[in-house]
Amino acid sequence: MPLTPEHQAEIDEQRQQTTPTLRATAPGMEKHLYTAQPVLDHGFVRVIDYMGDDAAICQAARVSYGRGTKSVQNDEGLIRYLMRHWHSTPFEMCEIKLHVKLPVFVARQWIRHRTANVNEYSARYSILDREFYIPAPDDLAAQSVVNNQGRGEALTGEEAERVLRYLQQDAMRCYDHYEEMISQEGQQGLARELARMNLPANVYTQWYWKVDLHNLFHFLRLRADAHAQYEIRVYAEAICAMVKDWVPAAYGAFEDYRLGGATLSGRALECIRKMLAGEEVTQETSGMSKGEWREFQGVIG
Numbered sequence: 001m002p003l004t005p006e007h008q009a010e011i012d013e014q015r016q017q018t019t020p021t022l023r024a025t026a027p028g029m030e031k032h033l034y035t036a037q038p039v040l041d042h043g044f045v046r047v048i049d050y051m052g053d054d055a056a057i058c059q060a061a062r063v064s065y066g067r068g069t070k071s072v073q074n075d076e077g078l079i080r081y082l083m084r085h086w087h088s089t090p091f092e093m094c095e096i097k098l099h100v101k102l103p104v105f106v107a108r109q110w111i112r113h114r115t116a117n118v119n120e121y122s123a124r125y126s127i128l129d130r131e132f133y134i135p136a137p138d139d140l141a142a143q144s145v146v147n148n149q150g151r152g153e154a155l156t157g158e159e160a161e162r163v164l165r166y167l168q169q170d171a172m173r174c175y176d177h178y179e180e181m182i183s184q185e186g187q188q189g190l191a192r193e194l195a196r197m198n199l200p201a202n203v204y205t206q207w208y209w210k211v212d213l214h215n216l217f218h219f220l221r222l223r224a225d226a227h228a229q230y231e232i233r234v235y236a237e238a239i240c241a242m243v244k245d246w247v248p249a250a251y252g253a254f255e256d257y258r259l260g261g262a263t264l265s266g267r268a269l270e271c272i273r274k275m276l277a278g279e280e281v282t283q284e285t286s287g288m289s290k291g292e293w294r295e296f297q298g299v300i301g
């Protein structure tokens with residue numbers, strides 16, 4: 001369960017309270033504020049706060065005095081220009097603060113993105129919940145045979161059942177021992193900061209994560225990509241949906257130039273020019289390695 005009824009009641013109460021403001025607000029984002037978007041079996045992402053909107057990006061780019069919008073069309077064109085030419089600082093004028101609940105092994109990938117501000121739930125001070133990520137049967141995949149960093153088809157039959165059983169039983173046994181070790185009934189009780197080392201990497205943690213839109217796009221570009229691990233990709237996809245509602249023009253440009261676009265090397269461009277001129281180009285004549293050629297074929301379809 002991503003949220004307890006008490007947590008949900010707290011959120012509902014927060015959403016009842018409104019205050020008038022002179023600050024720019026994004027109607028699309030207001031509907032997401034505080035609400036928890038479930039991800040995986042016990043995780044969620046929710047927006048705690050945000051600053052700026054599409055107009056704020058244009059306002060900064062033009063360094064203007066007013067709210068600055070000449071017209072929605074002008075703004076969209078400017079935002080696309082900024083994105084196309086990697087003029088990134090206007091995007092840094094927008095910020096978002098998220099509350100994320102995620103398995104520790106996902107958090108380990110996520111924390112590699114150094115350009116955010118993070119405050120994590122303290123497992124020295126507090127007791128972690130008995131919540132572990134257990135993949136749905138379809139996500140219990142075999143090791144990929146073509147990509148050492150990827151996964152293949154879902155496990156089936158007895159193997160799938162056994163793996164699922166191990167994951168569930170090991171998590172429960174570790175948590176039983178964790179609870180027993182920290183208990184102060186009839187014993188001193190091991191410090192929480194030590195007892196936690198017994199918990200597996202699929203235990204859930206939580207953090208507040210604040211980042212500007214430029215660095216968020218960088219994160220989403222890497223983690224919403226098909227090559228990212230499924231368990232972090234689903235978080236990135238949930239955030240993409242929120243960003244789309246928050247800054248529709250900026251997200252549209254990001255989707256087009258970054259998520260949907262591709263970077264081509266000089267050699268790849270040369271191959272395309274030759275192909276357009278009707279020349280036959282093969283991997284051997286392209287000057288590219290087999291891997292590069294395969295990726296190039298993937299890009300040009």
Ligand SMILES: Cc1cc2nc3c(=O)[nH]c(=O)nc-3n(C[C@H](O)[C@H](O)[C@H](O)COP(=O)(O)OP(=O)(O)OC[C@H]3O[C@@H](n4cnc5c(N)ncnc54)[C@H](O)[C@@H]3O)c2cc1C
Pocket residue numbers: 112113114115116215218222223227228229
């Ligand atoms: C598919 C995939 C597979 C990966 N596999 C591995 C792996 O096997 N092993 C592994 O260790 N990591 C792995 N990573 C993590 C990856 O190497 C990066 O650490 C991670 O994606 C964060 O990217 P970043 O540094 O660009 O992001 P951020 O830390 O958010 O930084 C954003 C940008 O800021 C600049 N920047 C930030 N800090 C510095 C700095 N100290 N010095 C210079 N420039 C800085 C850089 O331009 C950087 O691109 C993988 C990532 C992906 C997406």
